[in-house]
Structures are given as C-alpha cells and as structure tokens.
Amino acid sequence: MAETDGSRASAALLEAVGLTKRFGALVANDHVSLAIRPGETHALLGENGAGKSTLVKMLCGLLQPDSGDLLHDGQPVVFPDPASSRAKGISVVFQHFALFDALTVVENVALGLPGYEPLPALAARIEACVHRYGLAVEPYRRVGELSVGERQRVEIVRCLLGEPRVLILDEPTSVLTPDESESLFRTVDLLTGEGRAVLFISHKLDEVRRLCHRATVLRGGKFIAEVDPAQESSASLARLMVGADVPRTPRLVTHELGEPRLLIRNLSIPGDGSRGSALHDITLEIRAGEIVGVAGVAGNGQTALFEALSGERPCADAEAVVIDKTPAGALDPTARRALGAGFVPEERLGHAAAPDMRLSDNVLLTTHGDGAIVRQGVVRRPVLFACFQEIVKRFDVRFGGKDPKARRLSGGNLQKFVIGREVLREPVLLVVDQPTWGVDAAAAAFIRTTLRAKAAEGCAVLVISQDLDELLEFTDRIAVMSEGRLTAPVPVAETSREAIGLAMGGAHGHDHGGEGTHAA
Amino acid sequence: MLDAAILGAVLASIVAAATTLLLASLGELVAERAGTLNLGVEGMMVVGAAVGYATAYGTGSLILGAIAAVLAGVMLSLVFAVLAVWLATNQVASGLATTILGLGIAGLIGSPFVGTRLDGAPELRIAGLTDLPVIGEMLFGQDAFVYLSLLLLAGVAYGLSRTRAGLVLRAVGENPVAAHALGHPVRGIRTLAVMFGGACAGLAGAHLSLAYTPFWASDMTAGRGWIALALVVFSAWKPLWLLAGAYLFGAVSILQLHVQGFGLGVPSQLLSALPYIATVVALVAISALKRGQGAPAGLGVPFVPDR
Numbered sequence: 001m002a003e004t005d006g007s008r009a010s011a012a013l014l015e016a017v018g019l020t021k022r023f024g025a026l027v028a029n030d031h032v033s034l035a036i037r038p039g040e041t042h043a044l045l046g047e048n049g050a051g052k053s054t055l056v057k058m059l060c061g062l063l064q065p066d067s068g069d070l071l072h073d074g075q076p077v078v079f080p081d082p083a084s085s086r087a088k089g090i091s092v093v094f095q096h097f098a099l100f101d102a103l104t105v106v107e108n109v110a111l112g113l114p115g116y117e118p119l120p121a122l123a124a125r126i127e128a129c130v131h132r133y134g135l136a137v138e139p140y141r142r143v144g145e146l147s148v149g150e151r152q153r154v155e156i157v158r159c160l161l162g163e164p165r166v167l168i169l170d171e172p173t174s175v176l177t178p179d180e181s182e183s184l185f186r187t188v189d190l191l192t193g194e195g196r197a198v199l200f201i202s203h204k205l206d207e208v209r210r211l212c213h214r215a216t217v218l219r220g221g222k223f224i225a226e227v228d229p230a231q232e233s234s235a236s237l238a239r240l241m242v243g244a245d246v247p248r249t250p251r252l253v254t255h256e257l258g259e260p261r262l263l264i265r266n267l268s269i270p271g272d273g274s275r276g277s278a279l280h281d282i283t284l285e286i287r288a289g290e291i292v293g294v295a296g297v298a299g300n301g302q303t304a305l306f307e308a309l310s311g312e313r314p315c316a317d318a319e320a321v322v323i324d325k326t327p328a329g330a331l332d333p334t335a336r337r338a339l340g341a342g343f344v345p346e347e348r349l350g351h352a353a354a355p356d357m358r359l360s361d362n363v364l365l366t367t368h369g370d371g372a373i374v375r376q377g378v379v380r381r382p383v384l385f386a387c388f389q390e391i392v393k394r395f396d397v398r399f400g401g402k403d404p405k406a407r408r409l410s411g412g413n414l415q416k417f418v419i420g421r422e423v424l425r426e427p428v429l430l431v432v433d434q435p436t437w438g439v440d441a442a443a444a445a446f447i448r449t450t451l452r453a454k455a456a457e458g459c460a461v462l463v464i465s466q467d468l469d470e471l472l473e474f475t476d477r478i479a480v481m482s483e484g485r486l487t488a489p490v491p492v493a494e495t496s497r498e499a500i501g502l503a504m505g506g507a508h509g510h511d512h513g514g515e516g517t518h519a520a
Numbered sequence: 521m522l523d524a525a526i527l528g529a530v531l532a533s534i535v536a537a538a539t540t541l542l543l544a545s546l547g548e549l550v551a552e553r554a555g556t557l558n559l560g561v562e563g564m565m566v567v568g569a570a571v572g573y574a575t576a577y578g579t580g581s582l583i584l585g586a587i588a589a590v591l592a593g594v595m596l597s598l599v600f601a602v603l604a605v606w607l608a609t610n611q612v613a614s615g616l617a618t619t620i621l622g623l624g625i626a627g628l629i630g631s632p633f634v635g636t637r638l639d640g641a642p643e644l645r646i647a648g649l650t651d652l653p654v655i656g657e658m659l660f661g662q663d664a665f666v667y668l669s670l671l672l673l674a675g676v677a678y679g680l681s682r683t684r685a686g687l688v689l690r691a692v693g694e695n696p697v698a699a700h701a702l703g704h705p706v707r708g709i710r711t712l713a714v715m716f717g718g719a720c721a722g723l724a725g726a727h728l729s730l731a732y733t734p735f736w737a738s739d740m741t742a743g744r745g746w747i748a749l750a751l752v753v754f755s756a757w758k759p760l761w762l763l764a765g766a767y768l769f770g771a772v773s774i775l776q777l778h779v780q781g782f783g784l785g786v787p788s789q790l791l792s793a794l795p796y797i798a799t800v801v802a803l804v805a806i807s808a809l810k811r812g813q814g815a816p817a818g819l820g821v822p823f824v825p826d827r
Contacts, residue, residue, distance in 0.1 A: 062701065083703030098698030100691050101817065111691050112702050116684045 011074055012037050013197050014059065014090060014166050019068035021054050028054040030221045031068065036166055036197045041188055043208040043229060044201045045241055046218035047440045048411060052201050053095075055218070056168055059199075060092045061085040083114070091159035092168040097151050101144035105154050108143055112158040122161075129157050133187045148299055149180040156187065167191060168199040173207060174466070177297050178501035185211055203241065205234040219243055242441050258288030261429045261460030262309075262341075263322035267329075269304055269315060271484075279304050282486045284479060286460040288428065291451065292489055293471035294464040295500055296481035302464045303346070305481065306433045309462070310343040311336045324428050334369045342366070342422030346433040346464075348411065352418045355407035359399075360388040362406050363421055370425060387424065395420030396446065412443030419447055423454055430454060433464045448474045468500060480504055524653045530774060531658040535666055536732055538770025540724045542669045544748035545755070545762055546676055547720025552752055553680060554713035555693035555818040559615025560600050562745025563622020564718050568593040568725025570626035573633060573736045582641050586665075586726045593722020594715050596622050601714040605707050608822035619745070626738065633736040640734035641665065665727040672720070677759035689713060693816035696823040706823050721745065743796065750799045754806060756814030765802075772798050 012035040021029040029051045036042050046052045057063040059070070061079030070077050072088050079085040099108055106123045113122075123139040130137050135153040143154060152172060159167055169188075173181040188198050188211065202208055208215055209229045217224040217240045224240055232240075239245060264284040271278030279301050286292045296302055307313040309321060311333040318327040323339045333343070343366075345351040353362045363384060368374050373384050391397065397417045399409050406414060415436070422430060435451065436444035452474055455461050464481075465471050471478050477489035480503035487503050544561055551558050571592035576585025596618060603614040641663040643650075649660040680686040689709055692699045696706045728740055747769060755761035776791040 081703060082701055086703060092701075094701065098695070098701040100694040100698060102694050103687075103691065107687055107691075110684070110687060111699070111704070 012071065013073065015071040015074075016055065016059065017069045017071065019055065019058055019065045019070070021058060021063060021065055027221050029058070029065070032218065032221070032223045034216050034223075035226075036199055037214075038165070038195050038197055039192050040213040041192050041198045041200055041211055043212035043215035044199055044218065045203065045205075045208060045215050045237065047203060047241055048438050049220075049440065050218040050241070051221040052218060053170070054221075056092060056170060056199075056201065059085070059168065060090055086162060086164075087114075089163070089165035090168070091162055091164035091166070093152065093155040093159060093170060093172060095170040095172075095174065097155050099143050099151055099154060102142070104140050104142055105137060105146075105157075106139040108154060109139075109158045109161060113161060125161060126157055129160050133160065133190055134183060135187060148175040148297060149177070152176070152184075160191075164196065166197045166199065168201070170201045171203075172200070173202065173204060175298055177505035178468075178497065179505040181207070205237045205241075208237070209234065217241055238441070244442075257290055258458055259325075260285050260287050260322075261324055262286040262431075262462065264309075265320055265322070266317075267308060267315065267320040269308055269313060278484045279308060280484045284462075284486060284489065286429070286462055288458045288460050289455055290477065291455050291461040291463060291475045293475035293478045294462065294481050294486065295468055295471050295478055296464075296466065296504055298466055300481050301484035302433065302466075302481055304484070305486075306343070306345060306431065306464060309341075309431050310345070337366065337425070338369055340426075340428035342425055342427035342430045344418055344422055344430070344432040344435065346437065348414050348418060349407055353406040353414060356405055358403045358405055359392075359397075359409075359417060360385055360403050362417075363388045363391065366421055367425060391417060391420040391424055394424070395450070412439040415439050415447060416443055419450060423450060427454075427459055429460045429462075431462045431464075435463060435465065436467070436470060437465075444470075468497060468504075472497065472500075528653065528655070528657045530778065531655065532661060534767065534771045534774045535658055535662060536770075537774050538767045539662075539666045539669045540727050540732060540744055541748050541751060541769055542673065542763065542766035543665070543724035543727060544721050544745060545751040545766060546669070546672055546759070547717035547724075548748055549752045549755065549757060549759060549762055550676060550680075550689070550720075551713045551717035552819055553693045553757060553816055554689050554710045555696055555816055555821060555823070556601075556604060556710050556714050556717075557611045557615065557820045558597065558600050558604070558618070558714055558717055559612060559749065560596065560618025560622060561717070561721050561748050562741055562743070563619035563626075564593045564596045564721035565622075565725040565728070565745045565748075566626040566739075566741045567596050567622045567629075568722030569729035569740055570630040570725075570736065572722070572726035573638065573729040573734075574629055576638055576730055577633060577636060582638075582730050585730050586723065589722040589726035589730075590719045591722070593718040593720070593725065595718070596625075597714050597718020597721070598711075600718075601711045604822065605710045605714065608824045611820050611822065623738075630736045630738055634738070636736065638730065638734040641731035663731045665723070665731050668723075669727075673759055673763055680759065690816070693818050696818045696821065700823070700825055706825070710823070721748075724748070747795060747799055750803055753815075754799075754802050756806070757816065758814065769795055769798065 015035045017033050018031045019029050020027065020031055032051065032055055034055065044052050044055065054063065058065050061082045061084055070079065077088065106119050106126060109126060110117065110119065110122055126137065126139045135157055137150060137153045137157055143151060146154065152175065172184060176184060192198055200212055209232065212229050214226060215229045216226050219241060229237065264282050267279055267282040269279040282305065284292070294302065294305065304313065308315060311331055314332065315329045318329040320329040322328060323336055323341050326339050328336050328339060349355045354365065364373065364379065367387065373380055373387065395416045397413050397420065399413060409417065419435065432451065435447050439447065451461050451463070463471065463475055472492060475492060477491050478495060478500060479489035480487045480500055482504060544565055548558060548561050568589035572585040572589030575588035576582050599621065600614055600618045603609045604611045643661045643663055646660045650656050680690065688704055692704060692706050692709045700706045725741065729736055733740065751762060751765045751769065754765045773795040776794040780788050780791050
C-alpha cells in the first residue's frame with residue numbers, strides 16, 4: 001500500500017472520463033465520468049437501462065469504450081480483457097454470478113486466480129479470508145448446493161484473494177435477506193477501512209444513503225450528478241435517478257372482501273434433486289378483492305409454488321389447489337385459465353412470451369382457450385389483432401413498428417403487455433411472479449396501480465416478489481416463503497420490515513448455526 | 521464348452537473391437553467437457569481411416585500412417601471448430617455437415633485402394649506372458665493402439681480431474697460466460713478440445729484400417745462414430761465409465777458374431793443390430809435413472825463475447 005507514499009491520497013484509484021459506448025443506434029453510455037477514490041464506498045445509482053452495467057463492463061475490460069479514457073492511479077490505461085483489469089487490482093462481483101455450479105468452492109476460486117496453486121493451500125487461504133472478513137463459506141462444498149447468499153460470498157472471497165484495490169459489487173443486496181445485507185455491509189466497511197475502494201451499484205436508496213460516501217447518478221446513459229448521499233433524502237435521490245417525482249401506489253382498503261378465489265390446502269411437492277425447490281405443506285386462502293404478497297429470498301420454492309398454481313406442475317391431490325370453488329390441483333394451465341385464473345411468470349422472455357413471435361401471436365398464447373379468438377381450431381386474426389391493440393392502448397405498451405417481435409420490447413413495456421394480456425381476460429384470480437423485476441420506476445408504479453385496481457374490482461391477486469418494499473407498499477397481507485414453507489399471511493399494517501426479514505432469514509440463520517458447529 | 525484357446529481369442533478380439541470405440545469416444549468426451557458437441561466423429565474417423573491407409577500403403581510405414589490419420593482428423597475437426605466455435609453456428613448442424621463431408625472425402629481418398637490389403641499392425645508380444653492361458657493374449661498380445669488408448673485414457677482422466685488445464689476446460693464447458701468474465705480464452709480452449717477430439721477420432725480410424733481390419737472399404741467405420749457419441753452420454757462424461765462402456769459395447773459386437781456362428785436360427789441382421797440396440801437401451805436406461813446428470817451445463821451453447 002505504501003508504493004505511492006500517500007502523496008496522492010485523495011487522487012482517484014480508478015477514473016472514467018467521458019466514456020461513450022454505443023450499441024447500434026442505442027447510446028448506452030454518453031460521456032459518462034466517474035472517479036473512485038481509495039477508502040471510499042462509492043455508489044453508482046440508476047434505474048434499469050441507465051447504463052450502469054455497461055459502465056461496469058468497460059471498467060473491467062469486458063467491453064471496450066467507443067471513446068473516452070480510463071485512468072488508473074492517474075495514468076491512462078486500456079483494459080482489452082478482464083484479466084488485464086484484474087492485474088491492475090480491479091475485481092467485480094456480478095449480479096449474475098460468474099460461478100460454476102458443478103465445481104467446488106475452492107475450484108471456483110482457483111479459476112479466478114492467475115497461475116497454479118495446489119487446492120489444499122488455496123483452501124487454507126480461503127479459510128483465512130473467511131475469518132478476516134466474516135464471510136461464511138466452506139471450501140469443499142459444491143457451488144450448485146449453495147444458497148444465493150453463500151454464492152455471493154464465494155464470489156467476494158474469490159475477488160479478495162486477488163488482493164483487489166477496487167472491488168465492484170453489482171446490485172449485491174438484491175438477492176440477500178436484510179440480515180445477510182447487514183453482514184455484507186460490515187464486510188464492505190472492513191474493506192474500505194483497509195484503504196480499498198468499493199463501487200456499490202444499487203437502486204436501493206436507503207442502503208446507499210447509509211453505506212456510501214459518495215454517489216454517482218446515471219440516467220438514460222448520461223452522467224447526472226455526483227452527490228454526497230448522506231446530504232440527500234431518498235426522495236431527492238429518486239428524483240435524480242428518475243428525472244421526475246415517483247408516484248406512490250394508492251392503497252385502497254375500503255372495499256369489502258368477497259368469496260375465497262384461491263384455496264391452497266396442504267400443498268406439498270417433492271423436490272427434484274439437487275436444489276431445494278420442493279414445497280412443504282402450503283396452506284393459503286385469498287379472497288376476492290385482496291392482494292396477498294409472498295416475500296422471500298430467491299430460490300426458496302417460489303418457482304415451484306408458481307408452477308403448482310399455474311398447472312405447469314400438477315399435483316396428485318386435486319383438492320390441494322382450489323380455484324373459484326373448483327378443485328384444480330390436477331388440471332393443466334389451459335383448464336385453470338378456463339376457471340378464470342391468469343398467470344404472469346417471472347421470466348418475461350421465454351416463459352411469459354415467446355421472444356421471436358410477434359406480440360399479436362403472443363396474445364394467443366394465453367387466450368387460445370377463451371373461445372372468442374379461436375373458433376373450430378381456426379385463429380380469427382381480426383379479433384386477435386383487435387385484442388392486441390386494446391392491450392397496447394389500455395396498458396400504454398410502447399414499441400417501434402406495428403407488431404414487433406416480443407424480444408424487441410424493453411423490459412417495462414413487455415411486462416405491461418404481459419400483465420395487460422392477463423388482466424383483459426377479466427380473471428377472478430391473478431398470480432403474478434415478480435411483477436416489477438427489472439422494470440423502470442414509472443412502469444413499476446403503473447403495474448402496481450393496475451393490480452390494485454383489479455383487486456378493487458373483485459379479483460384475488462397473489463404477488464410473489466423478492467422486493468419487500470414493493471410488497472409492503474401495495475399488498476394487503478404478506479406471507480413469507482423460506483425453504484419451501486409458507487408462513488401464515490399477516491396484514492401489512494400489523495407487521496414490519498424487521499419481522500418479515502427475520503422470517504425470510506429464519507431458516508438461513510439456522511444454517512449458520514450448523515456451519516459453526518461443523519467448523520468447531 | 522469353449523476351450524481355453526477359443527475363449528482367449530474371443531477376449532482378445534473384444535479388446536480390439538473396444539479400442540476403436542474407446543479412442544473415438546475419449547476425444548469426443550474432452551470436446552464435450554469443453555462444451556462443444558461435435559457430431560462429426562464418424563466423419564473424422566473415416567477420414568483418419570482413409571488417410572492412414574493410403575499413407576501406410578504408399579510409404580509402407582504403419583507409424584507414418586497413424587500420424588497422417590491423426591493429422592487428417594485434426595484438419596477436419598478444425599473445419600468444425602471454425603464453424604461452431606468461431607462463427608458460432610449451430611453445433612448439431614455443423615457436426616452433421618462435418619460427418620457428411622468426411623464420408624465424402626474418405627471415399628475420394630480411398631477409391632484407388634479398394635480391394636488392396638495391408639499387413640496389419642503387429643501384436644506386441646511379451647515372451648512368457650502372452651502365452652498365459654485365456655487372458656494372456658487379451659492382456660499381452662495386443663497391438664500398440666490398444667496400449668496407447670489405455671495410456672490416453674489414464675492421461676485424460678488425470679488431466680481433467682487433477683490439473684489446472686483440466687479445471688479450466690471443465691469450467692469453459694460448464695459456464696462459458698463466467699469463464700470469459702474470469703479471463704479464460706473460451707474459444708481458444710474449445711478449439712483445442714475439438715482438435716484433441718479430431719486427433720483421437722483420426723487415431724480410432726487408423727486403428728480400424730491399419731490394425732483391426734487392415735484393408736480399405738468406403739463405409740468401414742459402419743456407425744462406430746455414432747456409438748462413440750452415445751458412449752460419451754453413457755459414461756456421464758466420466759473417463760473411467762467410458763472404459764467400461766467401450767468394453768461392454770466391444771463385447772456385444774464380438775459376441776453377436778459368435779452367436780451367429782452357433783446358428784441359433786435368429787436372423788443374422790438382427791444379431792448384427794445388437795450393438796445399436798444396446799446403445800439405445802443403455803441411453804434410455806441412463807436418462808431414466810440419472811435424468812441427464814453429468815452433462816456439462818454449457819454443452820452445445822455457442823459462445824460469442826460482447827464487443
């Protein structure tokens with residue numbers, strides 16, 4: 001650390017000056033500048049599509065800027081590939097981890113380090129790093145068996161063993177329980193205390209205000225401001241990010257609840273081997289007019305729950321899922337839709353919509369059983385097209401061209417389309433997995449308002465989300481999913497972030513206890 | 521009852537039949553562990569057989585023949601690598617094209633040699649040991665290809681599980697995007713793996729035309745390349761299981777000949793089909809039992825880095 005004699009203590013470790021990157025007609029980064037100084041936690045703030053990921057990829061050599069300069073310790077550098085940036089002490093923990101499921105932790109770490117090191121020696125170094133920074137990781141476990149939080153710690157350990165001077169964390173808390181986030185923050189404080197710099201990419205404003213010394217805000221690929229987050233309010237940061245005030249979803253709790261629309265009774269599904277995606281004894285009732293949220297960290301059975309409800313994974317016991325008084329546990333998705341249910345899965349491209357089919361054809365995917373559009377096996381194109389146009393008009397879906405392929409839409413617009421497609425079928429039950437994941441703030445607010453309005457009309461809505469703030473904002477009751485079990489739902493007014501966070505991490509806390517005794 | 525001499529000869533021929541399959545599937549296993557599914561094994565093998573035979577016939581040297589066969593296999597595998605790895609074309613289509621191309625080239629190269637014969641590769645005998653009853657000829661009376669195939673197997677098994685190069689190769693096959701993000705040259709590694717597959721397939725072809733059946737016929741690989749591909753799945757991408765699989769299929773293909781000899785009244789075509797039927801049965805059984813476990817997660821996924 002003493003090589004610069006501290007004479008440039010305040011000079012930037014890594015600086016981007018006027019970086020520009022184009023993808024075809026899209027300018028992903030337009031003269032973006034950023035300076036990361038030693039010992040600071042620097043936030044990179046922006047909405048989805050603001051250009052954060054592009055900037056990070058240029059900082060670490062995964063992308064080459066079209067113009068602009070990178071300075072390392074004040075000297076211009078070029079990073080033709082990730083290895084060259086790592087040699088200069090820049091390490092990245094990506095949002096989608098660069099891990100290998102079939103390999104062990106120590107093998108994964110070895111792949112990130114230059115040169116050869118015997119695995120037992122490396123395992124010992126991992127243990128030392130784990131101790132020093134409080135990152136619970138076992139070297140000889142297979143990565144495929146680890147929870148998301150553990151995987152993230154593997155990534156961080158791998159970066160730290162390379163002794164980085166700048167650690168870049170890409171949306172690190174989006175996959176963590178509140179508890180796990182706290183322990184990550186402690187690790188970050190230890191790292192900056194050693195004079196390293198951390199670039200913390202996030203759109204969670206409260207976190208940024210608590211943790212970061214400085215924040216650079218991007219919007220639409222442009223540099224907007226560098227601010228001191230402690231001097232800002234969440235609202236003022238949000239204004240910088242979005243460029244306008246973000247409306248909050250009105251909570252309408254005045255209407256009466258009606259009949260039960262969805263009954264889940266003792267629903268159990270066996271796991272399919274390696275991952276714990278099984279469901280254990282799930283029971284839940286949702287009545288007409290209410291929105292029930294399912295909170296939880298990704299990978300705790302939410303996907304299995306969605307598939308069990310949509311009919312992609314039928315179960316033997318028909319009574320386990322009752323839709324609008326009809327036992328539906330053994331029915332396929334089309335039969336369940338005929339009962340008045342609508343489903344919006346998490347993955348937009350490939351699950352909710354076929355990427356290479358036109359939007360109008362995508363309408364057909366969930367409406368083919370409804371009678372109006374398909375008669376005697378023949379698709380009535382004019383009716384289909386009218387339906388498509390109504391979705392586009394009512395749900396403000398924006399795109400270029402007349403009827404583009406689904407993959408050409410932005411995330412927010414495609415999500416509005418997918419939700420609109422289900423809502424227009426006038427369902428009595430809507431099951432929505434991650435309604436606003438990867439969607440910009442304005443579209444997210446529109447989607448939440450739409451679901452709220454649908455509930456007010458007497459639809460029962462089940463929302464599965466990993467965004468706790470979202471669930472607290474617009475659902476009536478919240479249940480928590482952890483390791484395939486669902487807690488009894490609690491009215492939002494009677495619960496708190498802390499209580500839900502505890503239930504989310506409950507099972508994981510138990511895990512840590514197990515590891516502790518294991519190590520001792 | 522069979523006497524010891526016949527039994528010994530049968531066992532020895534099983535080993536010989538298994539060696540072709542082992543060589544070809546070993547190369548394919550390495551290519552697939554790096555994430556490239558090369559369906560061109562049959563084509564690379566038959567080109568190896570033709571070039572190996574032509575070279576050995578022309579020069580009189582079996583060693584030169586074998587070397588030429590390996591080079592020919594590598595050349596054809598490079599065609600596949602350019603298409604599937606560097607131009608990111610569909611791997612299945614490119615592999616099928618490689619096989620069709622290989623069959624055509626081999627027919628062209630081999631046409632002057634139809635009806636000729638070579639003295640096959642000599643058996644490497646060890647005085648005393650080779651004369652042991654029953655197992656003597658099987659263990660100590662084989663040609664150099666057999667021992668080479670076993671050495672290669674040991675090398676691949678050790679290399680994949682114990683060396684850094686093997687770890688990087690497995691990582692590339694498991695998650696090419698992550699391997700690239702960590703700075704590993706994904707396409708270069710895949711190219712080398714495909715080339716190794718080509719070399720092994722060429723060697724397998726040489727074993728056919730220089731040792732196992734030392735003559736040239738245009739369809740002499742007779743689907744062995746496809747069985748080698750199936751063996752890789754059968755082995756769940758593990759080298760030692762590959763050894764078991766290759767010898768099992770070698771045994772089936774030899775024993776059906778002897779069953780034909782006994783004249784059981786079963787149509788010979790049906791018996792000849794046994795190795796292929798066994799392939800299908802084994803694949804179905806394995807996919808039912810293991811549900812595709814062991815397959816590299818990035819198998820068949822073309823990789824194109826962002827720019």
